[in-house]
Amino acid sequence: MKRGILSTLLFLLLLGACQQEEDRADAYGNFESIDLLVSPEVQGRIIRFGAEEGDRLEKGQPVVVVDSTQLHLKKEQLQTGLASLNARNRTLDAQVAAQQVQLENLEREQRRVENLFEKGAATSKQVDDMNGQVLLLKAQMAATASQKASVRAERETLEIQIRQVEDQLRRCVIINPAGGTILTKLKEEGEIALPGQPLYKLANLDELILRAYVSGDHLSKLEVGGPVTVRYDVPDGREAVTGTVSWISAQAEFTPKIIQTREERVSLVYAFKVRVPNGGALKIGMPGEVVFQSESQ
Numbered sequence: 001m002k003r004g005i006l007s008t009l010l011f012l013l014l015l016g017a018c019q020q021e022e023d024r025a026d027a028y029g030n031f032e033s034i035d036l037l038v039s040p041e042v043q044g045r046i047i048r049f050g051a052e053e054g055d056r057l058e059k060g061q062p063v064v065v066v067d068s069t070q071l072h073l074k075k076e077q078l079q080t081g082l083a084s085l086n087a088r089n090r091t092l093d094a095q096v097a098a099q100q101v102q103l104e105n106l107e108r109e110q111r112r113v114e115n116l117f118e119k120g121a122a123t124s125k126q127v128d129d130m131n132g133q134v135l136l137l138k139a140q141m142a143a144t145a146s147q148k149a150s151v152r153a154e155r156e157t158l159e160i161q162i163r164q165v166e167d168q169l170r171r172c173v174i175i176n177p178a179g180g181t182i183l184t185k186l187k188e189e190g191e192i193a194l195p196g197q198p199l200y201k202l203a204n205l206d207e208l209i210l211r212a213y214v215s216g217d218h219l220s221k222l223e224v225g226g227p228v229t230v231r232y233d234v235p236d237g238r239e240a241v242t243g244t245v246s247w248i249s250a251q252a253e254f255t256p257k258i259i260q261t262r263e264e265r266v267s268l269v270y271a272f273k274v275r276v277p278n279g280g281a282l283k284i285g286m287p288g289e290v291v292f293q294s295e296s297q
Contacts, residue, residue: 025231025289026221029212031276033203033284036178040193041171042066049189049199057176057202064174066193071172075165082158089151092144099141106134180204183284208278210243210288213269221292222248222272229291230276239281243274243290 044066051063110130116122184201187193210230214222222228222245230243249271274290276282 026218026292027212027214027272027290029210029288029290031208031210031232031282031284031286031288033183033205033208035183036180036202037198038063038174038177038200038202039196039198040064040066040174041195042071042168043192043194044068044070044172046187046189046191046193046199049185049187051182051185051200053182053185055182057180057182059176059179061176062173063176064187064193064199066172066174068169068172071165071169075162075169078158078162078165082155082162085151085155085158089148089155092148092151096141096144096148099137099144103134103137103141106130106137110134174199176202178202178204203284205282205284206278208276208282208284209246210274210276210290211271212274212288212290213271214290215267215269216252218292219248219270224248227293228274229293230274231289231291232282232286234281240291241276242293243276245272246275247273 046064047067048065049063050065051057057063113122113126113130117124117127180202181204182200183203185199186201187197187199193199224245224247226245227242228245229240231238231240233239252268252270254268276288282288
């Protein structure tokens with residue numbers, strides 16, 4: 001009787017030991033996401049914020065609109081200045097055309113006076129006066145050409161400023177840079193958006209990162225791009241999926257306090273990250289376990 005009871009107890013102990021060995025994980029950690037902070041590049045009041053926390057956003061989707069009234073007014077001012085310069089340039093073009101006709105007439109008169117001077121029918125003073133008029137007109141034409149160059153430079157400057165304002169106007173609509181879910185909304189409609197100050201935090205929850213830690217003697221069992229088994233708790237038990245090692249730290253560190261036992265927490269370990277597909281059951285901050293497939297197979 002006693003021998004039968006002892007045999008049963010021994011069987012149960014062996015069974016429990018086998019189950020504990022099967023449940024044993026090689027590394028522990030917590031799930032995290034790759035976050036993206038979306039910030040504006042212009043300053044202004046937020047007049048529309050078309051998303052809430054938990055909303056799924058697509059890449060290229062307009063999300064936030066910043067008030068652009070002042071930029072539109074600045075663009076109109078620059079366009080008015082550009083129109084004024086264009087009108088001034090047309091006036092100078094007409095002036096150059098008139099001066100060219102005047103120069104042609106003076107040069108014909110100059111040749112006529114020179115011919116008369118050669119025949120003794122004109123004085124040297126008349127020749128000098130005519131030459132002086134031609135030189136003066138050419139100097140005036142050079143000044144007009146200089147004014148045209150100045151107007152052209154001013155016009156190019158205004159055109160660049162208009163393009164800059166147009167670029168700022170486009171940036172008043174904040175376009176979502178990547179597909180993902182809004183984790184945190186950091187600004188609301190009516191608040192002032194500032195360049196570089198985040199508006200919302202975005203993450204792709206279709207794939208999470210399990211950041212775990214492994215001791216040095218197990219480091220050789222890991223390689224970037226290699227598969228591992230990731231286990232996590234669900235309401236009706238435990239699930240296991242295959243993840244891919246995406247990063248292994250090159251520097252040892254003390255084990256963080258999230259590791260289970262005190263003995264493990266004082267050991268030097270290496271951090272590594274595993275990319276894990278998420279069908280919706282995984283949440284940020286949830287604990288997870290890693291089993292190296294070479295040992296589990």
